[in-house]
Every structure is written in structure tokens, then in C-alpha cells.
Amino acid sequence: MEMIRHPDHGCVEHAPRRHIHQPAGTSSGGRRLMRAARVASANMGCSQMTADQLEIDTRSVFDNIDARQVEFEAEVDGDDYQFAVQYSVLEALTGEAPDGDAEIKFNQMIDAVKDASLAALSRDSDREIIVVSENDLDQ
The missing domain is CATH 3.30.160.140 (Shew3726-like)
Structure with a gap:
């Protein structure tokens, strides 16, 4: 998953995904937690991020x-x-x-x-x- 910086405030965001379904045999919940942790650590101190949009x-x-x-x-x-x-x-x-x-x-x-x-x-x-x-x- 590619992360990009928002041009206005510099917070890290995920690049848009194209597909909804996860590949067979993978844990989507585990990947979500890992992605959320990466974004959270990259956004330490950023006041523009809103949880659960x-x-x-x-x-x-x-x-x-x-x-x-x-x-x-x-x-x-x-x-x-x-x-x-x-x-x-x-x-x-x-x-x-x-x-x-x-x-x-x-x-x-x-x-x-x-x-x-x-x-x-x-x-x-x-x-x-x-x-x-x-x-x-x-x-």
C-alpha cells in the first residue's frame, strides 16, 4: 500500500485503492491494522487527520x-x-x-x-x- 503526503497539510494518506475484495488466504484485518499503524506513526503531530472518516x-x-x-x-x-x-x-x-x-x-x-x-x-x-x-x- 502506497502512502502519499497530502499537499495542503502534509499528513500521510493512503493512495486510492482500486479493488474491494482481498486476495484469498490473506487477513484483511491484519493488513488494516498494519496500515493504520504506519499512517498513525507517519502523522504524529498532524492535527488534520480525522479518525474514522x-x-x-x-x-x-x-x-x-x-x-x-x-x-x-x-x-x-x-x-x-x-x-x-x-x-x-x-x-x-x-x-x-x-x-x-x-x-x-x-x-x-x-x-x-x-x-x-x-x-x-x-x-x-x-x-x-x-x-x-x-x-x-x-x-
């Missing part, structure tokens, strides 16, 4: 009507993850059950979805798809 790839947002969830890909601290937000989360946030408008509700509540997604990631980072449930709203 989640950036949603808006092109990946997909309303999976059959599974009653909105799926998306996001990057957190340089690593790519796949998420699924249950319709019940969107209903809890907006007060209305999604009815053909789940992506709209998702986008309206994007900040709350990001927070809940980070909570889901912190409890279940080793899953292929991280499911965001109503329990993650309380975190």
Missing part, C-alpha cells in the same frame, strides 16, 4: 428492494468496505417506511447513515457486507 461512493448506491436494504461501497481510513442499510434504519430516521424512495431517504439522511455505518463497522469489520441495523443508531 467514511466516504460513500455515491455511484455504488443501490436499492435492493428484495432484501429491503440500500447497499453501497465506502472508504474508511483508506480501506474499502461494502455496506447494507436496512429499510428499518431509514424508517427510524425519517419516520416513514421506504416505498420506492429508499435511495432518496438514504441521501436525505446521509450524515446519520454514515454515523450508523461507522458503528456497524466497529462491531463487525470482518464481514463481506456490513449490515447497518437500528441498533447502530444508538451508538
